[in-house]
Amino acid sequence: MINWDHYPNFSRDEFECQCGCGEADMHPDFMGKLQQARTAYGKPMPITSGYRCPEHNSNVSSTGRDGPHTTGRAADIAVSHGDAKRLLSFGTIHFTGIGVKQKGSGRFLHFDDLTAPGHPRPNVWSY
DSSP: OOOGGGOTTOOHHHHSOTTTTOOOOOOHHHHHHHHHHHHHHOSOOOEEEOOOOHHHHHHHOTTGGGOGGGGTOEEEEEOOHHHHHHHHHHHHHHOSEEEEEOSSSSOEEEEEOOOOTTOOOOSEEEO
C-alpha cells in the first residue's frame, strides 16, 4: 500500500482508475520520480490518467490488458504550449518513456519509468 503523504502535490483520487473500480495501485518509485519532477517544475501537474485496471486499459488503449498504466508506473499530465516544453525537460531526467499529445483537445504528456531488459523502448513518441 502506497503512503500518499510522501507525495504532497498529488492525491490518491487523481490516480484512481476511471472505470469506477476505485483502484489506484501506483508504484512508490514512480510516484517518487513524479514528485521530484513536480517539485522542480514548480506548477500543478493535473493528472488526466493514472492507474488503470487491466479491463479498463484494454477498453481505452491499444496496449491491451498489460499497458504501462496497469503497472502503476505511468501517468498522463494535462499540459500545453510553453508549459509542455518546460515539463518535458523535467520528464527526460526522470522517465524512460514519454508520450506527447499536443494537437487538438486533450493535450497531455505521458510519463512512465518502465524498462525492458534487452529491448530498448522508444524514449519519446507522439500520439
